[in-house]
Amino acid sequence: MKIVFIGGVNSSLIALKKLIEHNVDIEMVFGYEPESTELVSGYNNFATLCIKNNIKYTPFNKINNHINEIESLNFDVLFVVGISQLVSEKIINSANVGAIGFHPTQLPKGRGRAPIAWLVDEVQDGAATFFVLEKEADTGAIFEQVCFEVVESDTALSVENKLLKAMAVALDSLLPKIKQGEWNPTPQDNSLATEYAIRKPDDGLISWSLPAYKIDRLIKAASEPHPLAFTFDGDSKIKVLSSRIEDAIKITGMTGRILKVNQSEALIQCGSGLIWITPEPHYMGQLKVGQLLGYRLELEVFKLREELRQLKLSIGDKL
Incomplete structure (x- = not known):
């Protein structure tokens, strides 16, 4: 045979x-x-x-x-x-x-x-x-x-x-x-x-407005050997290695903000519930309590409009 x-x-x-x-x-x-x-x-x-x-x-x-x-x-x-x-x-x-x-x-x-x-x-x-x-x-x-x-x-x-x-x-x-x-x-x-259906690397984008359970499932599904789930901190794309849901700590924060940080994890407020995430090691030092992960669309549009206004003013001054 x-x-x-x-x-x-x-x-x-x-x-x-x-x-x-x-x-x-x-x-x-x-x-x-x-x-x-x-x-x-x-x-x-x-x-x-x-x-x-x-x-x-x-x-x-x-x-x-x-x-x-x-x-x-x-x-x-x-x-x-x-x-x-x-x-x-x-x-x-x-x-x-x-x-x-x-x-x-x-x-x-x-x-x-x-x-x-x-x-x-x-x-x-x-x-x-x-x-x-x-x-x-x-x-x-x-x-x-x-x-x-x-x-x-x-x-x-x-x-x-x-x-x-x-x-x-x-x-x-x-x-x-x-x-x-x-x-x-x-x-x-x-x-x-x-x-x-097909899943692509960009489908690993974390939406912090989702419940902690759904985010935990996404992070685990996108984990190695897959390309990893990810979020953003300003201009940095942060890949997430692992996650765990937090049930014991009684704290409430704004969605997407970092509430606590330890040596290897950051605690994030989700749409409902809390989740600890472990980013790739070289990102860990960038994460601080109070930081907002991901983007808020209206704020980002406002920033872009303001940058465009300043650019127009600058061009106008040169003309």
Whole structure:
């Protein structure tokens, strides 16, 4: 049973290592090598691992640029794990037996984009789900689904760690069957399907008028390996590593203002409730009690109008 593998992140690495561990005949690995890894959550490069295990490796930026190369390979099963690009039907159909995809939700629930962030945001249990890869994303029949729990204290990183453990269990069950030629997936019940939409780095902007609970969920969902939630202090963009809701301290302040500061955290008044935030270390020294985080639109418009008025006066004087 010859395999072609496509991937590029932490979940891909677990899958590739399991393929090697189970002595699967890997014909070729296509590894995602983006122009910039900054916005690729959990990026991993497989070149060294492939060299170590004498596996042929091809880097890619856009996998659909390699259609002809993949079609020329004589292989049985295609594994696509951990890339956000939609794979061409020609690539999917190039496998003699079929293609297997991966998704970290309890399909048919949670199809779509940014699933780990959404699981954290909504406190929804996830799953390591391997399914038949088809033209329509995340809709194929399911081979294996190993579920895991998501709780309110979870962050994107802790959920990813739970996912990777579930993946290992799922692959230990799936790969022996694939090697024996077993191909008997269970169709999804489309009546139960839900979908997650794309999340982008700018969606990590914190709106301090929201309740503390919602802000806490956003910060945890956007946490590493994602690009992080953020706020503003004047001209500075402050990224937030973590957060915790404060229930014991009885203090009331104006929304968005810093109420207390310790060595690594700042306590902020939210639309309702209080939250401690931990910014990246180099920002911590900038935070002082009484500072306003974020922008108040009318104040910012007034400042801009005043700067424009002064600029006009200055230009007029020079004329």
